[in-house]
Amino acid sequence: MKAFAEPMNDSMNRTELSRDQVFEVLQSMRRRYAVHYLRRENCTVDFADVTDHVAAWEYNTSPTDLLGEQRKRVYISLYQTHIPALAEAGIIDYDTETGKIQPTSRIRVFDNYLNMFTRPMLPxxxxxxxxxxxxxxxxxxxxxxxxxxxxxxxxxxxxxxxxxxxxxxxxxxxxxxxxxxxxxxxxxxxxx
The missing domain is CATH 1.10.287 (Helix Hairpins)
Structure with a gap:
């Protein structure tokens, strides 16, 4: 069994992401959805679960009501682009053989950007x-x-x-x- 992939870029191995890196990650809606789902679950999940939730949010439906073509479009995009980018940035650990994705502590960097106006704030x-x-x-x-x-x-x-x-x-x-x-x-x- 292959271990979770390590971040590939040495400049990304710092404990903090730069503002430019954060904005680069957040420029894609699908990536924002994936980060949101992974941050919410905060545990190891299957690639298929990430795909289902991202596609459901994108198509404004539930994961069970997704059409095969909708799921496939999102799956390809996540598989080829977005999940590898999150793994390279050290935001997730991704095992390509098992399809398991585990968020790292770096995912909390996005809390201020993703939840600023929507999190129910207490006074x-x-x-x-x-x-x-x-x-x-x-x-x-x-x-x-x-x-x-x-x-x-x-x-x-x-x-x-x-x-x-x-x-x-x-x-x-x-x-x-x-x-x-x-x-x-x-x-x-x-x-x-």
Whole structure:
């Protein structure tokens, strides 16, 4: 069994993709769809699954309702051009013998470009501001010896506030890393 292909271009082996490389990858709609599907699945998938989803999005149908000719057009394009380009850029590992595709950590570079206007965003700034305001009120209550708050020591209050900020930051990080819309941005209506 052949191992996953390594990126061929030494200049692409850097940990970060340049802005030009990112835009080059994203210039093709089929490549954007493939990146979106791979980022959403975030595991090893079959080439056929990528083909089915890209073709379904392109033809505005479901993978099960695709016509053979539609699937074939997308398959050829992905096989000859787009998947090899993603593998060469180090965005995916592609085993040509088994047809398995595995996204690498570099695929996260595209999150800011592909999901900027479509990802359901939580009002994180409000959560941080609310936690800050609550912390200020807690410390002011301790300082002026307000009864319900005075049962806490300064140490417990500071530890509680630091823990709350840490949990909020961890949740925020997890959310932004793991929230990928079901469909590519091109399929979302701009009127929503």
């Amino acid at each position: 994180w700034n409000r959560y941080y501001c609310g936690l800050t305001l609550g912390s200020i009120l807690l410390f002011m209550g301790l300082w002026v010896h307000f009864y319900p708050v005075t049962v806490l020591s300064w140490f417990v209050a500071i530890l509680g506030v630091l823990t709350a900020f840490g949990m909020l930051a961890a949740t925020h990080y997890w959310y932004t890393q793991n929230t990928v819309p079901e469909t590519p941005p091109e399929l979302h209506s701009t009127d929503d």
